[in-house]
Amino acid sequence: FSVFGSASGFDSLEECFEELTPRVTAIETGLSSDPAMNWRIGELDRLAIISNSDAHSAPKLGREANVFNTELGYKTITDAMRGKKKELEYTIEFYPEEGKYHLDGHRDCQTRMEPRETKAKNFLCPKCGKKVTVGVLHRVEDLANHPQGRKPEGARPFKSIIPLSEIISEVEGVGTASKKVQAAYMGVLQKLGNEFHILLDASEEHIKEAGGECLAEAIVRMREGKVHIEGGYDGEYGKVHVWDDKEKKGASSQRKLL
Secondary structure, three states, X not given: OOOOOOOOOOXXXXXXXXXHHHHOOEEEOOOOOOHHHHOOOHHHOOOEEEOOOOOOOHHHOOOOEEEEOOOOOHHHHHHHOOOOOOOEEEEEEEOHHHOOOOEEEEHHHOXXXXXXXXXXXXXXXXXXOOEOEOOHHHHHHHHOOOOOOOOOOOOOOEEEEOOHHHHXXXXXXXXXXXXXXXXXXXXXXXXXXXXXXXXXXXXXXXXHHHHOHHHHHHHHHXXXXXXXXXXXXXXXXXXXXXXXXXXHHHHHHHHHHO
């Protein structure tokens, strides 16, 4: 459970850590929030905002990550995470809407709600009348003392990504676990290198040569933030797409033509 969790957390760091609060130097965002959401809470300004990945299975490693420019060692890495040290350069993030608890909602009724709607409905599911699970966005709204879009001085940048297998899955129109997607995934890795390089740094031309025009276009759209999102809620992952339904039809036609 997170330090600011709606059911089990606290409303401030001091409420949680008391006299040890000054010793806290970094805070982790979780999959359902990103630095921009945390920048709305002023007491976090002095902290390094980091993003870690759970490690329960190999394909999930590195879904979120921290980019260091330092020696590989415990002391150098922990020193880099103290306050505004520049050796921690930026973080790599999921789109927070893809997290399982970004929005409010009730999974049994497939009800997804924005915080304003939740408050208007008195925290009750409009379908069954039971209490909804409050998401991370709602907690940010409750705790925020700054407006949306605010960026503290010296805040580190971040880059939002969609896992490469999910992008290939959308391009091919089949599931991420399919042989077609896995073969395409491994093929692109062998030609271009690791996944972060492909998603963040590889040129559009090189991606086109290795994986086709549609994959190159999809990755460029992801880098530019031109995505379509259905937020996650109550334990259900959200869905991030690089094309909407109309664009998907066009992309499908293009694939057939190519």
